[in-house]
Amino acid sequence: MNPPAGAARTGGLTLALSVIGFFLVLTSYYVLRPVRDQLVGAAGSSSLPMFYAVVFVVMLALTPVFGWLVARFPRRRVLLGSYLSFVLCLFAFVPAFVAQDRIGAVALGQVFFVWVSVFNLFVVSLFWSLMADVYRSAEARLVFPIIAFGGMAGALLGPLLTRLLVVRVGVPSMLVVSAVTLLLALGALLVVLRRADANDRGENAPLGGSIIEGAKAAISQPFLRYMTLLMLFSDGIATMAYALMADYTKAHFTDNAARTAFYADLDLWINGLGAVLQLTLTPLLMRRVGTAWALVLPSVVNCVLLAWLAFHGPGDTILFGFAVPLIAIVQIATRGLTFGMSKPAVDALYTRIPREARYKGKNFIETTVWRFGDLLVTSGLQGLRALGVGIAGIGILCATLAALAVEVARRAATSPDLEPESDERRRG
Template identity: 60%
Template sequence: MLSALAFFFVMTSYYIIRPVMGQLSGAVGSQSLPLFYGAVFVVMLLLTPLFGVLVARFRRRQLLGWSYSFFILCLLAFVPAFVAQDRIGARELGVVFFVWASVFNLFVVSLFWSFMADIFSSGQARRVFSLIALGGMGGAVFGPLVTKLLVRLIGVAPLLVVSALALALALALLLRLSARHDRQPGGHGEEVVGGSLWAGIKELWSRPFLRYMALLMLFGDGIGTLAYALVADYAKAHFADVVTRTAFYNDLDLATNLLGALLQLSLTRWLLVRHGAGWGLLLPALVNVALLGVIALLGGGELAVFGYAIPLVAMLQVITRGFAYGMTKPAVDALYTRVPRETRYKGKNFVETAVWRFGDLVVTSAVSGLRMLGWGIGGLALAGAGVASLAAIVARRAGWSPDLAPDEHTDTDTAAKAPA
């Protein structure tokens, strides 16, 4: 319960600032996304060895405390910049804040789940990670609701203070969790992970599971980034001011997170417990193949749902991200309980930061190039369907990788066998 509550506040903090980040990309369109993601990728490469140093030399409580405190202070420091957004310019402020918010998301969330993989066994993870993720989905729904309520009343800049307060509450709960776990038999929070600061990069080449996860990150993120780029073009064409763009991105986040919560309540936990975490990787990839195939046939435009005209590109983003957060993420983090402790922190962090943003850079650059060549939404969706098919193949291999430790069966398990 403490873990779920902590993740609730982590995701509340992030989803308050996410539409703030989104309105900046919506102000400039997809042609600026390669610049944004390129800057993020460079920063991630620079931070990877620094994170390796911190993990190797400092105890878990120190790592959590210093990392989260840094981002809390940064949130407060950005407030004056957003007060002066019109004078600074959306593109200039967008590059800086997009880079920072992306680093915030990847490091804060990745560190949270590394900590979870450190304190739960694989059997426990399959039972409770979807419930902890559900707590995060609660925050991911609550954050957009808070933003929707406050953005028209207080504007964009003060939202960052609210986000900082939510992150501070998450940090307090995580420190309490760490202290409680350290007092239990077998708790190793006072032990530093040790090892090389480059271990995250080295293990990518030596451990098959990490290679599969890196490929899955590239392919899966490619689908999400394609949807994000198409939505950025739609937002630029249809929304002229900062408040309406922020509200539009906020509504997308709300719909995404409601879908993710529904999956965690109805399907994800059953799938992980009964059939193993591997299926939690494979099923979303197959859904993406089908969804992108439909978009390729229908092209752009809008679809009437309950009397509302909803852009197909918006539906694409909501469904792909809903499955990513509502099913893929808990499955991935459950699998990381079956690798060594150094891999949980350093290898996992490298895959979920530098590899992720490398994929963003490649996909946004490809989308911009194909747009210049005259490709429309249908052609891009067809290419995305091909990428999603590759993701399904890699997901099948990753979920049953031979270098994973034996799974710990739960009382309600049936045989968790690989698909034929």
């Protein structure tokens, strides 16, 4: 298979290594995710506000650190230092999981939930910031769906590995599997950067500037303001579904292994849907009718599904002759559309803003804003329940957020401060 024509400037090998790098990054993450989620399922949604509060505090502490790093060091050093730090942390968790019975599952679960959330946000966000450096805007529309599809393959392999191996080698060994795949991803990305540096040394220079410029950009620039709102609305929907799923698994599963297997199956369905979209509808929309449709359509579907949830409830519904929890359908659809359609569209749009905003504004939105939304939504969910609001009211509220997200997504994709697409130039 020949690489897309737009990839000629960066080379077919660069594209192949980008795909492999993202495949390994998401394999590493999705080996860990079912282990994390089953701990949440054991505790139920009532524990989530505390979990997310800690995550939010950690984000506030680490986001300036990230800004300081990219302001003063070349991207190669930032990549190397960040990924190696996470690899070392994975190995450090191994003895903790060996001693899980003595430490206690709840205490270890709280720490591990926070750490895996930080791992996901920083490792994946940094990857896409680097890709936006390597590929130009017109190239991105062609190659980002391919790169994201490679990631979807890793997102399928990760939970599959966990499901197949955890009962044989134990949880501590899964951390080693995750660390090894992340190291392999780092190797592929270092080669990508070396090839990109040979073509354009200027992009490898430190960014300079203040560590709070990401937050300033998210407030001052129209496109980043829309991205902030879209993150809050979309996160509200996804976090609500995640919390309701935690309550469902707490009520229906008492065995840790069975609960882990259920979450692994859920991730397989979610990522399978995302992979199908990456292979079919998403590239068709982005190439033929523009990025705006790929950003708006998921919010439209979410609105319909959440209205269905409001009137039906989270319990079983009949789908293709099988009884399936409706909340599982909602979570599969919302997350599958996010990973399979919204994410490639958003990352393609980020190639059309200045480089500093890509690193600092994007990272601020995808770390601090995201986790503030998690805290806000889970705390709000507990407050609504305390007031006697049932699933119907919660579903209607989230359907309203999805409707607002439709308009915000449209405005983001047509924001006046987006640079025009061009084959011939890069932003400095």
